[in-house]
Amino acid sequence: MINHPLARISAHSRPAVFAVLLIVTLIIMVILNLTGSPLRTNKAPAGIISYELAGNEETAASILNSWNNQAKVYAGFNLGIDYLWMIFYSTTIALGLVWVADAFNLKGILSTALNLLAWGQWLAPLLDALENTALLIMLFNQPVSPWPLIAYWSAVLKFTLVILGILTVLVSAFFYRLGH
DSSP states (O other), X not given: OOOOGGGGSOTTTHHHHHHHHHHHHXXXXXXXXXXXXXXXXXXXXTTHHHHHTOOSHHHHHHHHHHXXXXXXXXXXXXXXXXXXXXXXXXXXXXXXXXXXHHHTTOOHHHHHHHHHHHHHHHHXXXXXHHHHHHHHXXXXXXXXXXXXXXXXXXXXHHHHHHHHHHHHHHHHHHHHHHHO
């Protein structure tokens, strides 16, 4: 069986640890949203997410050209704060997955799947860091190959892991509440 290091947190301590992680995650998310609002333009309707998913030099250049100098400073700050956020969102989701596996007393393949997905939450920030590195290189230089594609695929894989993790925790928590 594959275990996750967060499984070592006692069942008694998990709610408090999860609450602290979730609160810090949400506070940083609010900061990211506030600093990201100047990045929403016609060329980047989703702000930094549009930039992450540009996928090619032309689209990335178009987004960068739609940002004035102040917006580019916000983009750099936003990407910098994202490195801190990576630690918290990934650990919060991973703990939620470990907690779900224990709450349902899962064994065998289901427990293994949730633990693997919890490990995947720690792969997500590595992908996020690679993505941010590519975005910063383009922000400070030019959006040339391979950086837009590296940012795109890193973001797609990161979002897939994170969304799958969040949905699994939320759906599992819903069904757990129904059963209790």
